[in-house]
Amino acid sequence: MTAPATTHPPDTDSAIGNLFTWAVAAPPIAWLLVSAALVMAAVFGYTPFMTPAELTLPEAAGVRDHLEILRQIESGVDPNRAERVRSGLVRPGDYVMTPLEAAVASGMLDTVQFLQHHGARVDETTLPGLLCFAKLQGAADIEVYLRHQAPAHFAPLCEGVRLPWND
């Protein structure tokens, strides 16, 4: 079943006609070429807008990837172990921090709660650092939440507490 022929305008051959047709087509063609290049780059392992393939647990906490957190904890990764967080994931520069510290750094209360629910320690040994870090980061909701986790009359002094950064 072939389509019947209909009248059809011929191609323009004037300079003005070419200007109009290319004006309409140039942006999409450029977009398609760039996208094709990105798809090809992905085939060879270069994916600039994707989360890195291998995240440490603190990195997963820093980018709020709860499913990756769950995967790693279920496969036996210690939710309290400090590991590398690459530059740009929570802020410029490489740091070594625990998953809870990375969650506080990114200001995500739900990630703090998720980590705690899956075994990350929020107790007298970790609370001073986390509370002081939340205060430093201006994460008020996390600070309030952590204070509720603390025993009554718990008043940490931030001087001398080791934090991932102090500025």
Add this chain to the structure above:
Amino acid sequence: MAWSAAALMAVIVSVAIVRNPVQVTDALVPMLDVQRQAPLVVVRTALKEGTGLSRPLYWLQIKLLLDASRGRYFVAYKTFHVLLVAVLFFLFVRVARVRSRDDALAFVFALVVLTGMHTFLGMVWEGYPVNHYLEIAVFSLSALVLCQSRGGWMADVGASVLFVTAALTLDSGLLVWVVVISARLVGLRGVSWRGLAVTTGLLAVYMVLRFGVLGIGVPDVGERASGFGFSRIEPADIERRFVATGHLYYFYLYNVASAFASVFLSEPTAGRWILTERIMNGELDPVVATRVISALVATGLIAWFTVRRRAAWAAWQFEHSDQLVVICAAVALGNAAMCFSYVKDEIMSTAGVFYALAVFGASRDALAQWGRARRPAAVATVFAAVLVTASFAWTVRTTESQYQMLRIGTTDRYEWAHVDEWLAQQNQAPRTAQGARLVRDLRDEAMRTRPLSLLSVPRWAVEWFNLE
């Protein structure tokens, strides 16, 4: 060039689809529902949904794909989704009938209109786990291909089969009938009058079964929130403002008019006039400018074309571009009528596809006409600047669709991490070991997907993409 551009676009869209996991909301519960049932029971249950919706073949597809997957759910559902995307782009090129270099260049523009439309996102982003809106667009384009053919008994039978399949897949499958009848009226004779009569008879049977025998009816307005004016109103408000006051038909009229306008103006979005509100508030940021310019120029081309061809239309003479524009108007009207009880962008997705075809027809004609006319250089430069700006705006909107598709992958992964709590909240926690295994397997599959890192997308770029 048209085939290459469409194939490339299909690949780009498909890559975004397969990066995302099968979603939790709207997908997991249907899968759990059909898991325990035999296919015939699935169909029977679907006909007794009691929601005012009729989509037995949608449920059957979920069941058949689930059974055929042999535990590789992601592969089964995503393969089906990607195949539908490939067929959509194939049919889009087929019905456009690209014959020359100018056609091809206008077609590339139409391609970004298709993928940049706000209705496109819901058509490819969500899997329920089968995206039935995408299916309806494919069925409707297939019907147009039959109408454009030389005809014969196969085309007539094909139209009837397409209609029955579409109508039983989703309520908006009735658009296949709209395509067939409007195509016939504008001179496409692939489906004969006899074929059209049979399809119309099937529509009548459908109506009798739906409203009479099975008593399915239509969705109740009190079931969903809906956009209205600048805000979103909840079912209780709809009840108070329209049902209790006896002004329900105003609400229906608003919904139909809003849905129709949304195709041509890219506004309102799901019944809410967000763009207008932001313009009135003086928020002329990139996303507002992009939407306004793109919609005004593309619809302006269609309007210009309509005015230019009005004499031919009055004489009932339709060429290919005329047919695309008129069929687009008919599909948009039919599609909008289906939004009477609530407006949702996804429902209008088939109209969005036909809008892109109409833009193709109108822009092809405009380029041919304007290219031949003698104009001062300054005027020609202004015309070219408007065209390139509009084309750039649609290209940005296509990028927005891609961005949103990848962003939702991050949300889907988040939802999988909390799936047990979500199922418990919905009172849908699996009650069998088989159901629990399905949830666990799907979650494990979701763990293997890789999301877009929002951190890598510059903040200035996001301002071009987020309307709300």
